[in-house]
Amino acid sequence: MKKLIALLIILSAWVTQAQNQQQEDSLTIRKLYDLSLLQGQSYPWLEHLSNKIGGRLSGSLEAQRAVEYTKAELEQLGLDRVWLQPVMVPKWTRGNPEYAYVQTQEGPSTVVNILALGGSVATPETGLRAKVIEVQGLEDLARYGRPQIEGKIVFFNRPMRADLIHTFSAYGGCVDQRYSGAAEAAKYGAAGVIVRSLSHKIDDHPHTGAMSYGDLPNNKRIPAAAISTKDADYLSGMLKLNKDLDFYYKMSCRNFEDVESYNVIGEIKGTERPDEYIVVGGHLDSWDVGDGAHDDGAGVVQSMEVLRLFREAGIRPKRTIRVVLFMNEENGLRGGNKYAEEAKMRKENHIFALESDAGGFTPRGFSIDARDSQHEKIQSWKPLFKPYLIHYFEKGGSGADISPLKNGSTVLAGLRPDSQRYFDxxxxxxxxxxxxxxxxxxxGAATMASFIYLVDKYGFDDIQNEEEILK
Amino acid sequence: MKKLIALLIILSAWVTQAQNQQQEDSLTIRKLYDLSLLQGQSYPWLEHLSNKIGGRLSGSLEAQRAVEYTKAELEQLGLDRVWLQPVMVPKWTRGNPEYAYVQTQEGPSTVVNILALGGSVATPETGLRAKVIEVQGLEDLARYGRPQIEGKIVFFNRPMRADLIHTFSAYGGCVDQRYSGAAEAAKYGAAGVIVRSLSHKIDDHPHTGAMSYGDLPNNKRIPAAAISTKDADYLSGMLKLNKDLDFYYKMSCRNFEDVESYNVIGEIKGTERPDEYIVVGGHLDSWDVGDGAHDDGAGVVQSMEVLRLFREAGIRPKRTIRVVLFMNEENGLRGGNKYAEEAKMRKENHIFALESDAGGFTPRGFSIDARDSQHEKIQSWKPLFKPYLIHYFEKGGSGADISPLKNGSTVLAGLRPDSQRYFDxxxxxxxxxxxxxxxxxxxGAATMASFIYLVDKYGFDDIQNEEEILK
Incomplete structure (x- = not known):
C-alpha cells in the first residue's frame, strides 16, 4: 500500500510537471507569435532586400549588397557571433532583354515573351530562327528521333497538372523539361529549346530557372528559354494550324568564371549544449527578374527573425542556434554544399535544420525528413500549434540548401506555407x-521560431538513446 | 460458437461495407476536386460578375444585372428549377466621390482618403468642417461627455488587433465603431464621425461598410465616413501636435425608398427525400467600390459551382439541393430574412445550410453551428478531407444570410478560407x-461540394433519432 501511494505521488508529480511544461510552451509560443505580429522585423527587412536591393543572382552586385546588408542587420541583434563563409559561385548574366517572335509565311510576326534559362548560352548575335517541333516531355525526343528534331527548336510544352493539390508536386512533374531539355534535345541535333513556363497561371510572364547541359561539350550547347504560358498556348495553337512556322529568338546571356561570394551566418551560443547545432535558414540569392521577395527573400528574413524573436522573448537556448543565409541555391547550391562540408570537417553535431524556401504565404506546417521515432516526437507537439492553424506535420523533403546536411540522424524540415499562389x-x-x-x-516566422524553440528544449536524444537500447 | 461465428460474419460484412463506403466517398470527392480544378466554371463566372458587371450594391442597376446573369447561367446547368424570389431592399447611393482634408491654422491643407459608410446621410452641400476628437471606441464617448464632443467630428481610431490569428475576430472587435459610431456620437451632439478603416494593411484605401442610426430621428443623423488606415495614422499624429486642427469632408450620398430585387434560386430535386432541403449560397450584392470579387462574388460562383459539379459528376442527391444567391447581405440582410421567412411559411424542412462569405482564398475548412452530436458526425468525415489540406471543422458562426434559418435542428456552416488577406x-x-x-x-468550390455530398448522403437523422430515444 505504501508503495502504491509513493507511486501515485511520483505519477502525479510527473503529470503536474508535464502540464506545467505544456503551459510554459504554450505561453512561450504565444509570446513568439505576439512579438512577430506586433513588433516584427521580417517585413521591413524584406522591403529593403526587395525594393532597395532587388533581384540577387549569384555573383551579381545585388547579391553582394544582400550579403553586406543582412550581415549588418544580424550584427545589430546582439548575437554571439556573425560571420561570412566564403564560397565560390557560378556567374551568369542575362545580358540584353530577350526578344522572340513567331512568324508564319503568310502573316505578320507576333512577338512572344521569353526569358533565357539560367546557365543558357546565347543565341548567335543575329538570333536563331528555325522550325519548331512541339513535344510533351523528354521522353518524346526518342520517339520523334533525330530526323524530325535536327535543326529545329524543340518546344517543351507539358503543362503543370492543375489537379494536384500540392503545387510543388505539379512543379516536380514538369521541371525536367526546363532543367534537362536543352541537354537532351541537343543529342538529337536540335538548334535550340523553348520551355513552357512552370506556372499554373495563364499570363504573359515567362518564368526562368536553372538548367544544365550536363557533360555536353561547349560547342554542342544550344540556347534555352522559357516562354510565358499564354504564349506557349499561342504557339501550340499556331503549330496546329501551320507546322511550318518559324520561331525566332535572340539572347545575349553569358557564363563567366566562378566568383567569390558568401553564406551569411549568425549564432546564439547554447547555454547547456553549445556543441549541438540547430540551423534555420533560407537562401540569399534569387533570380534576376522580379525582386525575389517570395523566393527566397521571405525565407531569409523569417530565418533572421527567428533569432531576433529568441532574443526579444528572452529565450536562452540550450543548444547553439544558427541562422544561415545560403548563397547560390538557384543555380548551383554551392552555399548549401559549402556549409555542410565545413560543418562535417569541423565535426559539428547538427541535430536539426529548418529551411524556409517555399514562399512567404500563410504557414500550414512542416515537411519533415526524419526517422519515424523523430517524426512521432515532432507530431506530439501538434496540439501546441493548433491555435495558429498550423496542422501539417508530414514526412517529406526539407529544403535544397540544408539537404547536404542529411546524414541519417540530423532531422531536416522545411516550412510549408500555402502553395496555391507560389508558382504564379x-x-x-x-x-x-x-x-x-x-x-x-x-x-511563418513565428511558426518557425516556435518549432525551433521546441526542438531546442526537448531535442531528439531520448529517442536516440531508446533506439540504441533497443539494438 | 455458432453465434460467435455469425456475429463475426455480420461484423466483417459491416466493416467491409464501411470500407466500401469510405472508398466510394473518397473517389467521389476526388472527382469533385478534379472537375473543379480541371474544368471549373467558377473562375469565368467570377470574371463576368466582377469585370463585366462590377460592384453590385442593393437596388443598383449592377445588382439587377447580376440577378439576370446568374439566373441565366443557372438555367444552363440543367437544374430541375430556377427562379427569382422577390424581396424589397434598401437603396442607398454614394453620389459624387467624397472629398476630405485636414487643415491646420498655420499649414496647407492635406487631402485624405475617405468613403461614406453605407446608409450615411450626406454632409451639407458645402461640406462639413469642424474640430476633431479622437476616441478609441464607443465607450470613450461617455467618458468625454457632451462638453468635449458637441459640435465636433468624432474620430473612431481603434485599430484591428494584429495579434489575433483569426482576422474575423479582430474585425469583430472593431466593427461597432463603424456600425454604431454615428448613432452613439450623435447622442453627445457630435457633428459627424470618421472611422478608421477596418483593415490590417496600412494603405490609402478606405473601407466602407454598413452603419445604422438605430432609432435616431432624421434631423439628428450625422454623416459618417471611413478613412484609410494611412490617413487615420496621419490624422492621429497631427492631432497629437495640434488638437485645434479642422477636418473637412463633403459627401453627397443619399437614402431612397426601398426597391424590389431578388434572391436567385436554383435546385436539384432529391431522389429519395425531395422534401428535405440542403442550401448552399453566397450573397449577390456587394459594395459599390471595387467589384466585390471576394465579398461575395467568390461565394456566389462557388455555390453555383457546387450544383454544376453535382451534375457533371453524375451525383443524384437524395435530398433537394438548392443554391441560393442572396440579395442585400451588406446593408439589410433582406434576402436572407426573406428566404428563411418563406421557407418557414412553406414548412420546408432544411436539414443543412452552407454559406461561403469569407473570401475566395484557400479553403481551410468549415465553421459549424450545430449541436454536439451533429458536430461530431461532421468531424468523423475529417479524414476524407485530409488529402486536400482541409483541417478546420470547429464550432462557430456560419454566415449572415443563412443565420435566419437557425432553429435548433438545421445544421449551419460557413466555409472558412484562409483569412489573412481578407481584410486587405x-x-x-x-x-x-x-x-x-x-x-x-x-x-473552395470543390470543398463545399464535397461537404454537401456527405451531408446529403448521410444526413443527420440517425443522430436525431438517437437523441429522441435518449429523451
Missing part, C-alpha cells in the same frame, strides 16, 4: 514585395 | 477580380 510568382517578374502579405510572412 | 480587400476598391486566385477559388 516563382522565378518571374511577378515575384515582388507587393505579392508578400505582411501577416502571412510574420506568421 | 474587404469593402474597398482593392476587392477586385485580380485579387482572387483561380486555384484557391476552385478548391
Amino acid at each position: 510568382h516563382h522565378h518571374a517578374a511577378t515575384d515582388t514585395f507587393e505579392a508578400v502579405n505582411k501577416r502571412e510572412l510574420e506568421l | 480587400h474587404h469593402h474597398a476598391a482593392t476587392d477586385t477580380f485580380e485579387a482572387v486566385n483561380k486555384r484557391e477559388l476552385e478548391l
Whole structure:
C-alpha cells in the first residue's frame, strides 16, 4: 500500500510537471507569435532586400549588397557571433532583354515573351530562327528521333497538372523539361529549346530557372528559354494550324568564371549544449527578374527573425542556434554544399535544420525528413500549434540548401506555407514585395521560431538513446 | 460458437461495407476536386460578375444585372428549377466621390482618403468642417461627455488587433465603431464621425461598410465616413501636435425608398427525400467600390459551382439541393430574412445550410453551428478531407444570410478560407477580380461540394433519432 501511494505521488508529480511544461510552451509560443505580429522585423527587412536591393543572382552586385546588408542587420541583434563563409559561385548574366517572335509565311510576326534559362548560352548575335517541333516531355525526343528534331527548336510544352493539390508536386512533374531539355534535345541535333513556363497561371510572364547541359561539350550547347504560358498556348495553337512556322529568338546571356561570394551566418551560443547545432535558414540569392521577395527573400528574413524573436522573448537556448543565409541555391547550391562540408570537417553535431524556401504565404506546417521515432516526437507537439492553424506535420523533403546536411540522424524540415499562389510568382517578374502579405510572412516566422524553440528544449536524444537500447 | 461465428460474419460484412463506403466517398470527392480544378466554371463566372458587371450594391442597376446573369447561367446547368424570389431592399447611393482634408491654422491643407459608410446621410452641400476628437471606441464617448464632443467630428481610431490569428475576430472587435459610431456620437451632439478603416494593411484605401442610426430621428443623423488606415495614422499624429486642427469632408450620398430585387434560386430535386432541403449560397450584392470579387462574388460562383459539379459528376442527391444567391447581405440582410421567412411559411424542412462569405482564398475548412452530436458526425468525415489540406471543422458562426434559418435542428456552416488577406480587400476598391486566385477559388468550390455530398448522403437523422430515444 505504501508503495502504491509513493507511486501515485511520483505519477502525479510527473503529470503536474508535464502540464506545467505544456503551459510554459504554450505561453512561450504565444509570446513568439505576439512579438512577430506586433513588433516584427521580417517585413521591413524584406522591403529593403526587395525594393532597395532587388533581384540577387549569384555573383551579381545585388547579391553582394544582400550579403553586406543582412550581415549588418544580424550584427545589430546582439548575437554571439556573425560571420561570412566564403564560397565560390557560378556567374551568369542575362545580358540584353530577350526578344522572340513567331512568324508564319503568310502573316505578320507576333512577338512572344521569353526569358533565357539560367546557365543558357546565347543565341548567335543575329538570333536563331528555325522550325519548331512541339513535344510533351523528354521522353518524346526518342520517339520523334533525330530526323524530325535536327535543326529545329524543340518546344517543351507539358503543362503543370492543375489537379494536384500540392503545387510543388505539379512543379516536380514538369521541371525536367526546363532543367534537362536543352541537354537532351541537343543529342538529337536540335538548334535550340523553348520551355513552357512552370506556372499554373495563364499570363504573359515567362518564368526562368536553372538548367544544365550536363557533360555536353561547349560547342554542342544550344540556347534555352522559357516562354510565358499564354504564349506557349499561342504557339501550340499556331503549330496546329501551320507546322511550318518559324520561331525566332535572340539572347545575349553569358557564363563567366566562378566568383567569390558568401553564406551569411549568425549564432546564439547554447547555454547547456553549445556543441549541438540547430540551423534555420533560407537562401540569399534569387533570380534576376522580379525582386525575389517570395523566393527566397521571405525565407531569409523569417530565418533572421527567428533569432531576433529568441532574443526579444528572452529565450536562452540550450543548444547553439544558427541562422544561415545560403548563397547560390538557384543555380548551383554551392552555399548549401559549402556549409555542410565545413560543418562535417569541423565535426559539428547538427541535430536539426529548418529551411524556409517555399514562399512567404500563410504557414500550414512542416515537411519533415526524419526517422519515424523523430517524426512521432515532432507530431506530439501538434496540439501546441493548433491555435495558429498550423496542422501539417508530414514526412517529406526539407529544403535544397540544408539537404547536404542529411546524414541519417540530423532531422531536416522545411516550412510549408500555402502553395496555391507560389508558382504564379516563382522565378518571374511577378515575384515582388507587393505579392508578400505582411501577416502571412510574420506568421511563418513565428511558426518557425516556435518549432525551433521546441526542438531546442526537448531535442531528439531520448529517442536516440531508446533506439540504441533497443539494438 | 455458432453465434460467435455469425456475429463475426455480420461484423466483417459491416466493416467491409464501411470500407466500401469510405472508398466510394473518397473517389467521389476526388472527382469533385478534379472537375473543379480541371474544368471549373467558377473562375469565368467570377470574371463576368466582377469585370463585366462590377460592384453590385442593393437596388443598383449592377445588382439587377447580376440577378439576370446568374439566373441565366443557372438555367444552363440543367437544374430541375430556377427562379427569382422577390424581396424589397434598401437603396442607398454614394453620389459624387467624397472629398476630405485636414487643415491646420498655420499649414496647407492635406487631402485624405475617405468613403461614406453605407446608409450615411450626406454632409451639407458645402461640406462639413469642424474640430476633431479622437476616441478609441464607443465607450470613450461617455467618458468625454457632451462638453468635449458637441459640435465636433468624432474620430473612431481603434485599430484591428494584429495579434489575433483569426482576422474575423479582430474585425469583430472593431466593427461597432463603424456600425454604431454615428448613432452613439450623435447622442453627445457630435457633428459627424470618421472611422478608421477596418483593415490590417496600412494603405490609402478606405473601407466602407454598413452603419445604422438605430432609432435616431432624421434631423439628428450625422454623416459618417471611413478613412484609410494611412490617413487615420496621419490624422492621429497631427492631432497629437495640434488638437485645434479642422477636418473637412463633403459627401453627397443619399437614402431612397426601398426597391424590389431578388434572391436567385436554383435546385436539384432529391431522389429519395425531395422534401428535405440542403442550401448552399453566397450573397449577390456587394459594395459599390471595387467589384466585390471576394465579398461575395467568390461565394456566389462557388455555390453555383457546387450544383454544376453535382451534375457533371453524375451525383443524384437524395435530398433537394438548392443554391441560393442572396440579395442585400451588406446593408439589410433582406434576402436572407426573406428566404428563411418563406421557407418557414412553406414548412420546408432544411436539414443543412452552407454559406461561403469569407473570401475566395484557400479553403481551410468549415465553421459549424450545430449541436454536439451533429458536430461530431461532421468531424468523423475529417479524414476524407485530409488529402486536400482541409483541417478546420470547429464550432462557430456560419454566415449572415443563412443565420435566419437557425432553429435548433438545421445544421449551419460557413466555409472558412484562409483569412489573412481578407481584410486587405474587404469593402474597398482593392476587392477586385485580380485579387482572387483561380486555384484557391476552385478548391473552395470543390470543398463545399464535397461537404454537401456527405451531408446529403448521410444526413443527420440517425443522430436525431438517437437523441429522441435518449429523451
